[in-house]
Amino acid sequence: MNVEQFLYHEARLLDTGQLEAWLELFTDDATYWLPLERDQKDPLETSSIIHDDRTLLALRVKQARHPRAHARLPLARTVHQVGNVVVEEANDEVRVSSTLQVVEFRNEKQRLYGALVEHRLRLVNGSFKIAHKRVDLVNSEGELDGIAILF
Amino acid sequence: MAPHELERLATLVRPDRVHRSVYADPAIFDLEMERVFGRAWLVLGHESQVRAPGDYFTTRMGREPVIVIKKEDQTVGVLINRCAHRGSMVCAEGSGRLSTPGERFVCPYHGWSYDRAGILQAVPFASGYDKGKLPAGLKAVPRVKTYRGFIFASLSAQGEDLETFLGPARASFDDFVDRAPGGELEVAGGVFKHAYNGNWKLMLENHLDGAHPAWVHASSVAVARAAPEPGKPGEEHYYDIAVRQMRQNGAPDAVWEAIGMWTTPHGHGYMGDYHDDSRLVAGLGNPVFDEYRKRLIKHVGEKEADRILRVTLWNTIIYPNCSFMSQFRQLRIIHPIAVDRSVVYTYSFRMKDAPAQMFRDTVSFANVVNGTGSWVLTDDLEVYERLQRGLSSGEVDWVYIGRGHGRDVEEPNGVRRGATGTSEIFMRAQFAAWLRYLSQ
Numbered sequence: 384m385n386v387e388q389f390l391y392h393e394a395r396l397l398d399t400g401q402l403e404a405w406l407e408l409f410t411d412d413a414t415y416w417l418p419l420e421r422d423q424k425d426p427l428e429t430s431s432i433i434h435d436d437r438t439l440l441a442l443r444v445k446q447a448r449h450p451r452a453h454a455r456l457p458l459a460r461t462v463h464q465v466g467n468v469v470v471e472e473a474n475d476e477v478r479v480s481s482t483l484q485v486v487e488f489r490n491e492k493q494r495l496y497g498a499l500v501e502h503r504l505r506l507v508n509g510s511f512k513i514a515h516k517r518v519d520l521v522n523s524e525g526e527l528d529g530i531a532i533l534f
Numbered sequence: 535m536a537p538h539e540l541e542r543l544a545t546l547v548r549p550d551r552v553h554r555s556v557y558a559d560p561a562i563f564d565l566e567m568e569r570v571f572g573r574a575w576l577v578l579g580h581e582s583q584v585r586a587p588g589d590y591f592t593t594r595m596g597r598e599p600v601i602v603i604k605k606e607d608q609t610v611g612v613l614i615n616r617c618a619h620r621g622s623m624v625c626a627e628g629s630g631r632l633s634t635p636g637e638r639f640v641c642p643y644h645g646w647s648y649d650r651a652g653i654l655q656a657v658p659f660a661s662g663y664d665k666g667k668l669p670a671g672l673k674a675v676p677r678v679k680t681y682r683g684f685i686f687a688s689l690s691a692q693g694e695d696l697e698t699f700l701g702p703a704r705a706s707f708d709d710f711v712d713r714a715p716g717g718e719l720e721v722a723g724g725v726f727k728h729a730y731n732g733n734w735k736l737m738l739e740n741h742l743d744g745a746h747p748a749w750v751h752a753s754s755v756a757v758a759r760a761a762p763e764p765g766k767p768g769e770e771h772y773y774d775i776a777v778r779q780m781r782q783n784g785a786p787d788a789v790w791e792a793i794g795m796w797t798t799p800h801g802h803g804y805m806g807d808y809h810d811d812s813r814l815v816a817g818l819g820n821p822v823f824d825e826y827r828k829r830l831i832k833h834v835g836e837k838e839a840d841r842i843l844r845v846t847l848w849n850t851i852i853y854p855n856c857s858f859m860s861q862f863r864q865l866r867i868i869h870p871i872a873v874d875r876s877v878v879y880t881y882s883f884r885m886k887d888a889p890a891q892m893f894r895d896t897v898s899f900a901n902v903v904n905g906t907g908s909w910v911l912t913d914d915l916e917v918y919e920r921l922q923r924g925l926s927s928g929e930v931d932w933v934y935i936g937r938g939h940g941r942d943v944e945e946p947n948g949v950r951r952g953a954t955g956t957s958e959i960f961m962r963a964q965f966a967a968w969l970r971y972l973s974q
Contacts, residue, residue: 417907419724428893430724430882430900433907438773442757446909449753454916490919526727526877529915530907 394463459489550936563873571596577856582720591629618669703802706850714885732918734870742960744790754909755784775898793955801853801967803960807846817843
């Protein structure tokens with residue numbers, strides 16, 4: 384699978400509710416990050432909308448399956464539209480930038496998100512795994528309703 | 535207010551129930567903006583946000599857009615962010631600095647400009663006006679005061695002083711500040727701004743409600759319990775604070791019943807801490823906090839440090855616009871937008887002379903509990919929205935707030951304590967204050 388196909392595949396897993404398969408795309412040492420601030424450098428001394436290691440990311444997937452996960456039951460329907468894919472660097476890891484638009488529908492409410500995305504992909508046994516994913520929402524600093532979907 | 539209107543308002547609040555219209559009627563919301571948010575002292579922020587003369591940030595007092603600014607004389611001023619000419623906001627939202635006394639807020643529409651005190655300094659096409667008829671400047675909010683570094687203001691020129699308003703709830707601010715070695719706190723680490731389609735009162739009620747976590751947060755408690763174990767000191771993981779905190783929300787009923795729940799005549803309330811995880815409570819002697827304790831002792835001595843660390847408070851509500859807690863140094867300010875729409879700004883504080891890890895813990899805590907994408911907050915927001923939709927139904931009139939009613943305990947200084955930690959005394963106190971504001 385080339386880089387673009389991989390990103391489309393990842394989006395498809397999210398949009399078809401295959402969250403466990405999506406989680407499997409991440410390496411054990413992966414980080415998953417939605418910064419709060421524009422150009423945020425640091426996830427430890429500044430808050431983030433989400434900043435997860437692999438353990439915490441797995442908890443998000445598990446929460447979505449819990450019978451009393453009020454904000455996630457039913458799970459929102461989404462479309463993740465990936466665009467402008469550029470391979471920025473290809474060494475041990477492949478650094479990829481892309482854009483993302485997400486349409487979310489749940490509880491009679493439709494929402495639209497836009498984001499700049501960075502992936503760091505690593506080849507493991509011939510397949511890409513995500514070592515790091517950063518999603519900078521264009522309205523990360525704005526007034527946001529609760530976010531209970533994954534990007 | 536017409537006597538019949540007063541009588542009608544008084545029928546909405548009963549000792550153990552309130553009428554649903556207090557959450558759902560837009561006319562009542564307008565009254566609240568005028569009489570509650572237009573009169574009470576409101577928490578606006580902290581002095582660390584405006585250190586030098588000219589430093590400012592924008593915020594809201596109820597629906598009023600305001601600029602909070604440090605003046606020449608080192609006091610804090612609050613100006614209505616509305617040009618005296620045609621009404622445009624003169625300052626875009628955010629924060630910044632008028633770096634010299636000569637620098638101005640300039641209205642983008644016709645260039646009227648104002649100094650740090652809001653005094654009108656220049657008007658283009660000035661010859662078109664009769665001299666002496668021009669307004670003096672931006673309207674200043676009449677009363678501004680600080681308590682231990684926290685900035686308060688009231689839109690009303692008259693009213694009781696801040697210390698009377700805070701009353702016994704001052705102790706919660708004391709606890710917040712005393713815990714910082716040297717008393718030095720600063721806003722840091724970014725501001726979460728979350729919104730929900732629900733009434734502003736729902737958040738203030740929820741933050742003292744010890745009966746909700748087992749239900750609202752059942753899913754995050756369950757996944758945290760099944761998560762890998764947090765590490766011992768020296769072997770900690772990034773995920774530890776998140777997992778530990780989510781687990782604590784699943785404390786047994788007996789714990790929630792045993793924590794204290796206190797209210798004041800102004801509708802303020804504070805609850806005791808429900809945490810027994812020594813990695814989350816500095817006073818429980820976990821070695822991670824040794825260096826912190828040493829620094830606290832350096833400033834105040836061992837006896838006082840022990841006294842400070844023995845205080846076990848969790849959330850405090852300052853009615854009607856603020857919720858805060860000292861253990862992880864979080865402060866939330868609620869901005870009512872409409873009867874069914876609210877925005878909450880969440881601030882974290884750094885203790886300047888505490889070990890760096892403690893601020894990292896604060897950031898982790900903010901992300902897991904108060905973040906827009908949090909496992910915990912998102913379920914609270916979902917419930918607020920369901921409440922609002924349920925309360926919009928005209929078929930059922932009353933909201934029942936009778937847990938513990940009739941068993942409240944009187945304490946000195948007008949404080950009342952709930953018979954147990956899950957008593958709904960905090961709601962009864964909030965609505966008693968609400969009715970008093972609205973009836974004045």
